[in-house]
Amino acid sequence: MHHLVRTLGVPWLALLGACAHHNQLPSSTATLHGDTNVTLLRPSEGGVRIYVQAKLPDGELGLFLVDTGADISVLSEDTATRLGLTVEDSGRSLAGLGGSVPMRSSTLSTLGLGDAVVRDVEVAVGVPGVAEYAGWMPQDGIIGNNVWSQFLVEVDYPADLLVLHEPGTARAPRKAAPMYFNGFINTPVSVTTSADPPHTADMVIQVDTGASALLISGNNGQSLFQRDYTEGIEPILGIGGSDLLPASQYLRTTRRIGVQNVHLGGIDLPQAELEARWINYADQGVGPVGMQGLAGHELLDGHVAWFDYEHGAFALTESKRTPRQVNGHQVLMDQELAAHPGSPPDRRLYRARLLIGLDREDEAIELLAEQAAEEPTDHEARILLARMYRSKGRLAEATAALEGIDPGTLVDEKQLIATVNALLLEQNDSAALALAEAALTARPKDPAPYVARADAHLAAGRFSLAEADLLAGAKVNGDPDAFLDRRARVALAQGDRYGAMSHLRNMLQIYPFNGPFMWFYSQLAEPDDRPTVEADIRNAMARLHPFQRPVDFQVGASHQLGDQARADELMQGGVDRDCDALGDDAQTDNCVAWYHALASRDLDDALVRVDRALEVKGPRSDFLDTKALVELRLGNTSNAADAALQAARMAPDDVYMLWQAERLASLATQP
Secondary structure (H helix, E strand, O other): OOOHHHHHHOOOEEEOOOOOEEOOOOOOEEEEOOEEEEOOEEEOOOOOEEEEEOOOOOOOEEEEEEEOOOEEEEEEEHOOOHHOOOEEEEEEEEOOOOOOEEEEEEEHHHHHHEEEEEEEEEEEEEOOOOOOOOOOOOOOEOOOOHHHHOEEEEEEEOEEEEEOOOOOOOOOOOOOOOOOOOOOEEEEEEEEEEEOOOOOEEEEEEEEEOOOEEEEEOOOOOOOOOOOOOEEEEEOOOOOOOOOHHHHHHEEEEEEEEEEEEOOOOOEEEOOOEEEEEOOOOOOOOOOOOOOOOOOOHHHOEEEEEEEEOOEEEEEOOOOOOOOOOEHHHHHHOOOOHHOOOOHHHHHHHHHHHHHOOOHHHHHHHHHHHHHHHHHOOHHHOOOOOOOOOOOHHHHHHHHHHOOOOOHHHHOOHHHHHHHHHHHHHOOHHHHHHHHHHHHHHOOOOHHHHHHHHHHHHHOOOOOHHHOOOOOOOOHHOOOOOOOEEEEEHHHHOOOOOHHHHHHHHHHOOOOOOOOHHHHHHHOOOOOHHHHHHHHHHHHOOOOOOHHHHHHHHHHHHOOOHHHHHHHHHHHHHHHHHHHOOOOHHHHHHHHHHHHHOOOOOOHHHHHHHHHHHHHOOOOHHHHHHHHHHHOOOOOOOHHHHHHHHHHHHOOOHHHHHHHHHHHHHHOOOO
């Protein structure tokens, strides 16, 4: 990852809602006498989505997302295979925010939740867009309304507790709102904007525990929201989306509406910073037909949500239970150690992942090293060990951990490009090229070997071969605009500044939130180019919502283009937006130092800050990249080049880090 501030400015594809729509209502049956309590698990304390463990037909506990936005439950392909289920084409389709896909289905004979048992649960199997992991916990699937509708469901967010009530034994609180259930939970909501003057719109939308914040779709509030929004592009991917398509395929123009209050479930929910996402305001056709909107986690969190399917009522109330935050990684680790005493070899990789999720990385490394030594054919453990070593700056050990792993496996595990570039950074060009070519033989239909070989050719000065490989990789990827950043890097190495600028300009137009290469674009501009570059950047930023704009790299571009007043203004706004809320002293120090370096302000203080952050956290590629730029601004080009090289060695699959290391190395050798 880059600097934390960059992740705030680059909202890559995210699951916006886990709604899964198909066209047949559930036929499951449940057995429960009275009530049963089920602990809600989160990937971390304060995690934004909630999960439960459910007993599968083989007696094992599976981890499932609690998703009231799905009318059918979902099972992962791996779990279905483990259970020996028969999976068939259903002849129906499954639709989500990411699109519509044919539904393959099976049936779980039983699914246990506490003391409740649900029988004959239909599940959609292997649905695109459903995450394989929750943090570092393997996720078995999603539990949707074909299960939840068998009960009165009480979700106590503050207490991390799910209570299932036997129908007929309880009701939602008196102040509940109407709930219209047709496979999905629909309820009235009133949204008041933060505009001056504010506007209020009444609508009926779905309550979706698997979604984020507030999504509005279609003509809801069209007349009231006309002047209360910003407009920009952003990626939308959810259930039904494919990770085989280029990211640009999921970019949509959306509107964002500042909200000051939401009336939902019988209560007012005052909002300080909520922005509703508005899609399909002009019939763009995003998501399932007829979906009017989603009320998700940020609105429900902090309350008890009541889903009374029997009586058609939905309510939000205050929790009366003792608050707690349950880290699922710790729960699963406790269960693991109780079930499998000692250190069985076949459990080490699973335990290591849980330890990483618990921020016990040194223990995870120790366990993975033990596994690699005793079970050298466990390539998955060795690859994870190499990643962990690299993140800690233990580069020689990372290289050793990967020795002997076949190139095809490195491709499959998405480690080929990192491994090839690690060899290149160690000046082992022949081994890097041999590995890339072997990977290409093993996986000719994957773009990664072409990219890796292009990097090897570039390092050896074979520019035309590097360019040809990148074009071939783009063709295999099915995206003519793939790898524009690398193509620009090759063009610049050839001395073709205008060619490099053309690639970067194209990239900026397709992905305007890609800040690093907007900054590089500005660095290539000579005085005559500056008006064009400035106009390109303005146009790109105008296509983004304000929260999406990569303010840090806008600072760098403004400084590079000679507009210091603009750089200073943006720097202050960026520090206020990105640094002050981090809540971690080292990350805050790094963030402030990064902004100051980009604007070339307060550099002595910036150096103190980034050195202090590195002392606290140890070597990190993002902190080292900050140090490189601070040193460069101070005129210490040799120190800058050393820090950039170390950062690239720790993140050798990051083309930004590679390019930065090359750029600073070149500057350090200039007289």
